[in-house]
Amino acid sequence: MSTDTPSITPLKETWQQLMRGARGRSARLRASLIALAVAAAVQGLALACMMPLFQSLIPTADWQGALPWLLTMSVLMLISLGIRWWAQGFDYQGYTVANTHELRTLMGEQLRRIPLELLQDKRAGEVNATLLGNVDENLNYLLTVAAMMAHALITPVVVALVALYFDWRMGLILLLVFPLLIPLYRWRRPAFGRGMQMLADANQRTSSDILEYTQGLPVLRAACCTGEKAAYLSGGFLELEKIQTIGQQKGAKPNLILATVMELAVLLVVFAGILFVVQGSLDIALLAALLVIVVRFSEPLATFVLYAKVIDIMEAALGKIDALLSIKPLPQQTPAQLPDSFEICFEGVDFSYANTESATLQGFNAHLPACSLTALVGPSGSGKTTITRLLMRHADPQKGRITIGGVELHAIEPEKLNGLISVVFQDVYLFDDSILANIRMARPDASDEEVETAARAAHCHEFISRLPEGYQTRVGDIGGRLSGGERQRISIARAILKDAPIVILDEPTAALDTESEVAVQAAIDALVRKRTVIVIAHRLSTIAGADQILVIDQGQLAECGQHHKLLANQGRYARMWQAQQSIKAWHFTSSEGVVS
Known part of the structure; x- marks a missing residue:
């Protein structure tokens, strides 16, 4: 568990966060919160009518004198109820639901703009928790809690002010007792805030652990590691339980102190009133009215600080939403440009990933002619994948520039750049949707016939036709109902349908059996014609x-040329070739492991 102490957001900043979170509905939310305060004040005036009402009925029942106060109290209660009903219309009339939908949509759009280099550092479960839990925690309980807090704070103060008119001593005592809530709340809020932020962080980590464990179950079972990983997941649960337990234990005594102080304050009011009555300086009818009012306030006063905990939950949620929305997209040059040709140039490119000391690429230069096939080879970690990620603009280089057709990447609009490049990854990701939808996502306006044509070109129409529902067959989570070769061919069909002028292939046949490799290779041949590959x-x-x-070694271009020329140079490529050829010559001849 982290020992860092989260900073507590001031109430003013929390208010500003709430208004930002309400987006275009901030004026309506502000009006609702003000209306709740007004409703609480009107309710205080209504309750204050009990003082003259009791004086009319005690000791002799003067109903003629009591009736106006009874009617006034009833009217004020109805007005308070009406104002509160209008204020909570923010919930009843669908503003809250619309606001949470808008926030999720806004964060979804933000995910499209965030540099993928930064997004890759975030666990999927954490993003999921922000999009779902944190958004729901933003406004869903705000008005309900605000109404309770207003009833616990504003209503008693209004009653106390009115009591000053009837008996200044009792009014003054009430004014000294009720504002005790403010210093008590300020005392407890930092602890509540820290607890809520720690709890929110723990919930996000646990959400990520659950998602990771669920998605990795096939691999974990195959490796007989379900128990070990479950132990790690259980560790996360235990940490969450520990944080919750500590919060309860540390909050028990202060909460008891708060409740006790407020109860003693109420008893002080009662004791003082009785003393004044015994002395003959206070009307017993007024004391009876104050006792009824004070008893009504005792529970809301004692639990006021607990209501305020929800504000800290909201503050923690708003902080995570703001953190996601504050990530700036990569800079875009204006006016935007679009290349006329599709040769690719890397000029003096330096790049380092965030939070790493060593450079992944250093002074990298390369020219990839249009309609040509360029291969990137080199040891793992040499920078091959980084080169393709920079071309897709997952991040910008710290130095140098990358151009397509002479146009720098930051001058091309992101959607246009994405439209110029098709990618076939080694690890294919398919969505739990129909095969038709998974192929069509490359070009949403494509007809069924165009999707089928792309599938035929990718050599996957035959196996699709054998499936129970053909193109409407759902592929399962991450395409789990299909084999590796089938997923690859679906991915290639998607790329063929997209018809982009630049194609990136990340070793798409590396993990396939011979039969699947032949089919995938035939599909790739159809994909790469007349394209920059x-x-x-x-x-x-x-x-x-x-x-x-291009032979890449430690982030630099070590060699460049065609296969036969690189072999003749007897450099790094030739040594890699010879090593792979020598491995092919080894084969097992018996179950005892004798090799020749």
């Missing part, structure tokens, strides 16, 4: 026919 390759035999091969 970049292939990340580990098996050098698959890229021997490339127009050029």
Whole structure:
């Protein structure tokens, strides 16, 4: 558990966060909160009518004198109820639901703009918790809690002010007792705030652990590690339980003190009133009215600080929402440009990932001609994937520039840039939707016939036709109902349908069996015709026919050329080739492990 002490947001800033969170409905929310305060004040005036009402009825029942006060109290109560009903119309009339929907939509749009390098550092469960839990915690309980707090604070103060007119001593005692809530609340709020923020962080981590465990179950079962990973997940649950337990234990005594202080304050009012009555300086009817009023306030006063805990839950949620929305997108040059040709140039590119000391790319230069096939080879961690990520603008280089057709990437609008590039990853991600929808997502306006044409070109129409519902068959979570080769061909069909002029292939046949590899390779041949193609390759035999091969080593371009020229140079590429060829010559000849 982290030992860092989260800072507590001042109430003024929490108010500003709430108004920002309400977006275009902030004026209505502000009016609702003010109306709740007015309703509480009117309710205080209504309750104050009990003092002259009791004086009319005690000791002799003067109903003629009491009736006007009874009617006034009833009218004021109705007015208070009407104002409160209008104020909480923010909930009843759908403003809260519309606001949470708008916030989720806004954060969804923000996810599209966030540099993917930063998003990759966030766990999926944490983002999910922000989009779902934190948004719901933003405004859903605000008006209910605000009404309770106003009733516990404003209403008693109004009664006390009116009591000054009837008996200044009792009014003054009430004015000294009720404002005790403010210093008591200020005393407890930092602890509540820290607890709520720690609890929110723990809930986010637990959400991520659950999502990761659920998605990884097939791998965990295959590796017989379900118990070990479950132990890690249980550790997260125990940490969450520990934080909740500490919060309860540390809050028990202060909460008891708060309740006791307020109860003693109420008893002080009663004791003082009785003393004044015995002395003959206070009307017993007025004391009876004050006792009824004070008893009515005792519970809200004692639990006021507990209501305020919800404000700290909201503050923690608003902080996480603000943190996500405050991430700035990559800068966009204006006016935007669009390339006429599709050669790619890397010029003096330096790049380092956030929170890393060593550079991933250093002074990287490369020219990839249009309508050519360029292969990127090199050891793991050399920077091959980083090169393609920078081309897709997951991040910007710290130095140098990258151009397509002479146009720098930051001059191309993100949607336009995404439209220029198709990617076939080694690990294909399919959504739990129909095969038709998974292919069509590359071009949402494509007809069923165009989707089928792309599927035929990708050599996947045959296996799709054998499925129970054909193109309407759902592929399962992450495409789990399909084999690796089938998923790859669906991914290639998606890329064919997109018809982008630049294609990136991240070793798409590396993990496939021979039959699937042949089918996928045929699909790739259909995809790469007349396009600028970049292939990340580990098996050098698959890229021997490339127009050029870039050998990447420690973030720099070590060699560049065609296969036969690189072999003749007897450099890094030749050594990699010889090593792979020597491995192919090894084969097992018996179950005893004898090799030749």
